Amino acid sequence: MGDTVVKIENLVKKYKELTAVDHLSLEIKKGEIFGLLGPNGSGKTTTISCLLSLLAYNEGNIELFGKPMTPVSYDSKAKIGVILQNVAVFDELNVYENIDCFCGLYIKDKAKRRQYVDEAIEFVGLKDFTKFKPKKLSGGLLRRLNIACGIAHKPELIILDEPTVAVDPQSRNKILEGIEELNRNGATVIYTTHYMEEVEQICTRIAIMDHGKKIAEGTSGELKRMIKNTETVTIEMDEPDSGLLETMKNLENAYEVRWEAGKLKIFFAGGEHNLLNTMDTIRTTGTHFGQVTSELPTLNDVFLTITGKELRDKD
Amino acid sequence: MFFHNLKYEIILNLRAKEVIIWMLAFPIVLSVLYKAAFGNIYENGGITTVPVAIVENEPDEMFRAMVDFMGESESTYAQDESNIGSWLSKTMQQKEQDDPQQKPLLHAIYCREDEAYRMLVNGDVKGIIFVDAPEGMAASGGSVEAGDADMADTDTSEEVTAEWSAEAIKSFLDAFDGSERYQNADAETILAGEGLSLQDAASFKDMLDQKPKLSLKIKSSGMEQSTLKRFLETYGSLTSISGKLADQGGTGTSSSSIMDSDLIEVRKLTEGNTDPFVTYMYNMIAMVALFGMTVALHVALFSEANLSDYGARRSCSPTPKLTTIMSGLCGCYFTQILCVAVCITFQAFVLKVDFGGRLPLVYLGGALGAIMGVSMGFFVGAIGRLKYEAKIGISMAVVMGLSFMSGLMFTGIKASIEMNAPIINDLNPVAIIADSFYYLSVDPDLSRYWGKLAVAGIYTVIFILLGFLMTRRRKYESL
Incomplete structure (x- = not known):
């Protein structure tokens, strides 16, 4: 158990009648980028707040670095870096001062702190903006500053709560690359989001949450293997007759055929060359068709399959 | 950690527009306006x-x-x-x-x-x-x-x-x-x-x-x-x-104490100096001191995870909450005392307001008033979950209201309160500070001055204790 950084057992958090976190158990190993994926209101942020001992919880145990986590676990807190969902920087301080201000909550030594702040500025790419006040920064740069404030003290465990909300694609990629680099440098990362693409891109392990419960956990591949679908072929065409639908259903590995919104969708469970087989078959029937695409299953499909609904607030 | 926090607390305060406007610019402008309105009378000896x-x-x-x-x-x-x-x-x-x-x-x-x-x-x-x-x-x-x-x-x-x-x-x-x-x-x-x-x-x-x-x-x-x-x-x-x-x-009642008779009701007259101009200045200093409320609102707000994101971030750090709050309070005390000192210095040395030859004691009274105001702000910041802006608005309204009752807008209101509900004057923090200055001017004995400062001190202790009581929580039911 020496490499377990976070251990949550049967965590229950209730707000009066609402159960925000429902008997959640997680174990996060050192060096992982652990993704907490779920729609808004699924209990991700509440879990993080309980983990940080900010929120009182009704049941369960939380351990960080092998020790129970309490509000006065200052040793553990010193090893944690937190980047919260909302940007929390001071408008009156410039970029350098903001990072130094928050870094000073962790690092006493001035010279060491100066070095750490410089490295954090370099890391998030704000070197040209050190004298800028936050109001002068774009949304993306502001997010980067927010991250720098959370990671400047070189924490062993970094918790990022939806750090890419309302961020442009360029800054989002920069942030994701940065998280991977932090991980490569030895940090364990907990990353909460409702963007499944981000989780798929960077997380080594993922827990999917809904209504406070963990509904699935594993690597991206493991999660996708939990569902029947392995490939979906979509063909733009006029409404097919019943004969064509029957022909498609009989394709090898196909288990469902659906025509909706001007597109024929054929769902496959396993097998190889499903797209080629589909194209051959449709050509032999002489059917006119437009664009043809093949999609592998996503975590949304996993979520859809398990819960019967899509991840909400998709961007 | 304490001095690091203190340093940034002072920087944050001194760069805050609200502090510059309300603690420095506003009193100076108002002082100049009062000077323009009443200064001529004052300079001519008041008579x-x-x-x-x-x-x-x-x-x-x-x-x-x-x-x-x-x-x-x-x-x-x-x-x-x-x-x-x-x-x-x-x-x-x-x-x-x-x-x-x-x-x-x-x-x-x-x-x-x-x-x-x-x-x-x-x-x-x-x-x-x-x-x-x-x-x-x-x-x-x-x-x-x-x-x-x-x-x-x-x-x-x-x-x-x-x-x-x-x-x-x-x-x-x-x-x-x-x-x-x-x-x-x-x-x-x-x-x-x-x-x-x-x-x-x-x-x-x-x-x-x-x-x-x-x-x-x-x-x-x-x-x-x-x-x-x-x-x-x-x-x-x-x-x-x-x-x-x-x-x-x-009728042979000469031995009865005039103060004990129903002839005269003894009232602590706190209307201030006979010179209304100086009274206005006293009240203004007291008002500036009490504006410390607005400066200190953020101390609790920025320390409590359920009140702000800053509080959440600080609560996640290994710096104890007590250190955060104490450094925040000390930073606010410093800022506010500085602002009051600037106000008094401007009035005394630029506008040449005569504080009765006891200027150091005026500074002392102003400093204690500033400490009381900051402590009040700490307490107000700690109560309830209102937004920061709402608490700022409430604090400003409270200070202006107390200043009005203390005679900042016109001196008669305080006398009227003294006649009808003297307890309000006794409890009004602005009046307490203004009165301490008044006693400095009119009373050769300093006992009443110290008495008023003692009341301000009691207020300060009460507000700090209540503030700490409100912020003692370490975990929250909701964020």
Whole structure:
């Protein structure tokens, strides 16, 4: 158990009648980028707040670095870096001062702190903006500053709560690359989001949450293997007759055929060359068709399959 | 960690626009405006000699004595009627040349009614006081009434009618309050102190009962006319109280303490210096000190995870909450004391406000006021889950409201509160600080000054304790 950084057992958090976190158990190993994926209101942020001992919880145990986590676990807190969902920087301080201000909550030594702040500025790419006040920064740069404030003290465990909300694609990629680099440098990362693409891109392990419960956990591949679908072929065409639908259903590995919104969708469970087989078959029937695409299953499909609904607030 | 937090707390405060506007710019601008409005009066020593005509239809020696005491008098009966104005002007100029430091309140001209009207119309005098026969024994002698309003060639003719009000009595007592000469004194002592004796009391009372009726006629409103009105009111207070005093002396109750009798109700008069300009400055300093509320609101807000994202971020750090709060409070104390010091320094050295030669103690009072204000803000910031902006608005409204009740906008409100609900003045933090300054100016003994500061200290301790009580939580039910 020496490499377990976070251990949550049967965590229950209730707000009066609402159960925000429902008997959640997680174990996060050192060096992982652990993704907490779920729609808004699924209990991700509440879990993080309980983990940080900010929120009182009704049941369960939380351990960080092998020790129970309490509000006065200052040793553990010193090893944690937190980047919260909302940007929390001071408008009156410039970029350098903001990072130094928050870094000073962790690092006493001035010279060491100066070095750490410089490295954090370099890391998030704000070197040209050190004298800028936050109001002068774009949304993306502001997010980067927010991250720098959370990671400047070189924490062993970094918790990022939806750090890419309302961020442009360029800054989002920069942030994701940065998280991977932090991980490569030895940090364990907990990353909460409702963007499944981000989780798929960077997380080594993922827990999917809904209504406070963990509904699935594993690597991206493991999660996708939990569902029947392995490939979906979509063909733009006029409404097919019943004969064509029957022909498609009989394709090898196909288990469902659906025509909706001007597109024929054929769902496959396993097998190889499903797209080629589909194209051959449709050509032999002489059917006119437009664009043809093949999609592998996503975590949304996993979520859809398990819960019967899509991840909400998709961007 | 403490000093690191303290450093950034001070930087944050001093860079905050709200602090610059409300703690530094606003008081300085307001001070300059007050200076522009009242400074001239202040610089001239606060007293302008008011020329007044007195028409005696019924001789009143007591009133004459009062006029002589408060000013100087002349008689026009021997003068050339056609040239009274220039004679008066020359006389006043001569008086000023004789003794420029000595500025009497009144320059009274005893004259006939037609001369008085002529002088009033020409602007040689600011009002006419008529001394008429009493309408009856019970005639108050205290009423100030106007004469006829149908004066020729006058721009405006204003009637001034005032009862011997509680305000007037209070004004009279104000003089006592500063020195406490009559604290626990009996009637005999007070009479003796005023150059009277008990033996004279009975006849004195008869004289007062029959004292003539006074009325005032003015041409227009203004500071000098107000001075005349005030003079008559004060005179009425004096005669009214003296009459009752005479009653006591004449009926053998001389040994009773005047303060214990139902004759005089002792009130702590906190209206401030007799100079309204300085009173405004006191109140302004007190207001600036209490604005510390707004500076310190964020201390709790930025330390509590359920109140702000900053609080959440700090709560996740290994810096104990106590360190965060203490450094925040100390930073706010420093900032606020600095702002108050700037305000006092500006008033004392730029506007040349006279703080009674006890400037260091004014700084001390201001500093303690600042500490009290900051502590209040810490407490307010800790209660409830209102937004920061809402708490700022509430705090500003509270400080302005307390300042209003303390007499910042006009001094009369405080006296009115003192008469009707003195407990409000006793509890009003702005009044407490303003009063401490007032006592510095009027009271050679510092005990009441220290008393007020002690109350401010108690307030501070209470607010800090309550604030810590509110912020003692380490985990929250919700964020």
